[in-house]
Amino acid sequence: MKTYLVGGAVRDRLLGRPTQDHDWVVVGASPEAMVARGFLPVGRDFPVFLHPQTKEEYALARTERKSGRGYHGFVFQATPGVSLEEDLARRDLTINAMAQGEDGALVDPYGGRQDLNARVLRHVSPAFGEDPVRILRLARFAARLPDFTVAPDTAALMRRMVDEGEADHLVAERVWQELARGLMEVRPSRMFEVLRDCGALARLLPEVDRLWGVPQRADYHPEVDTGVHLMMVLDMSARLEASLSVRFACLCHDLGKGTTPADVLPRHLGHEGRSAKLLKDVCERLRVPNECRELADVVAREHGNIHRSTELSAAATVRLLERLDAFRKPQRLPDILLACECDARGRLGFEDSTYQPATALPLALKACQSVDTAQLAAQAIARGQKGAAIADVIQQARTQALASLRPSQPHDEDKTQ
DSSP: OEEEEETTTHHHHTTTTOOOOOEEEEEOOOOHHHHHTEEEEEESSSSSOOOOTTOOOEEEOOOEEOOSSTTTTTEEEEOOOHHHHHHTTSSSSSGOOOOOOTOOOOOOOOOOOHHHHHHHBSSGGGGGOTTTTHHHHHHHHHHTTTTTTHHHHHHHHHHHHHHGGGGGGGOOHHHHHHHHHTSSSSOOHHHHHHHHHHHHHHOOOOOHHHHTTOOOOOTTTTTTTHHHHHHHHHHHHHHHTTOOOHHHHHHHGGGGGGGGOOGGOOTTTTTHHHHHHHHHHHHHHHTTTHHHHHHHHHHHHHHHHTTTTGGOHHHHHHHHHHTTTTTTTTGGGHHHHHHHHHHHHHHOTTTTOOOOOHHHHHHHHHHHHHHHHHHHHHHHHHTOOHHHHHHHHHHHOOOOOOHHOOOSHHHHOOOOO
């Protein structure tokens, strides 16, 4: 019975990166032997155990054989006779198919260290093509290691997998899991570039894929191409260390531009409403968590008005804050504004610009919050007013409170680009 550190921990040690999770493979053992040593069995599909002290995962060396379509179509074999090399052969990338023995010696049968040095993401064996999740994982690693390139033979294999329909069998939960992890990497744009290159993005997120090649007004967007803009926005969200919900909102904020009629391009009037509608389809299909879904919906609908909020009158600003639900959920406003800032700065030549609404709208909200709404409501009720009439009284008071802070007022209107 021998134990080896495997996978990401070995890779990251060789890269000089901090290691967080440690995965172990045990060769020459049976489930009974592991239990006898105090390990707790937790694996559902194959023998995985938790160490009695460290609680780290220890898996018996295993092989796998394709038995059907998609992620679950595998039969596993874990016996004392399975070698370390056989276990490593079933892994996705060569840089993840290395092991380190208890004596510190590196076991590298598939050239992982060489590919690390060459900055290449390469599949271990043709078995890569049996699991469509590996397309997502490779794309995620491209976002984590943005200076790595995809080996040509690996890129060709991924394209064949997509063409043969393997990616169509991915389950929604796994797609969202990998997508969410990729969004949180150092350069999320790389994930989408890799998925787009192999054709998987068109299958998984056609609403995003169709944005490339769609022009925008050069005076607003010097980068012109909507897909290029989206990648700049995502990388800005990483630069500003945004949360997952903010990064997902960035991903979906301009979906409607992909459905703008050709005869009105490069203008995109009303794209915000179309973006919100397409976002709903994406969220239902991928079963996106409510926190991400709700923030993305607000940003999709209102990012244009937020960008122009410093030009709005006090009355229009109050109405905007109402649509943002900022009076009921003030804690959400910073995330909304951060997503909009990523959008504004995710443009060619605007990367280091100052985003004025990020300062102005919180001040406007603070001014409105100075209004004693409970007292106003009580007074309105005493006058016999109800419902909408009370809401109007409160809205007017908030408008007056905000107007008192501004020396002059622009026209009372919401402008739409």
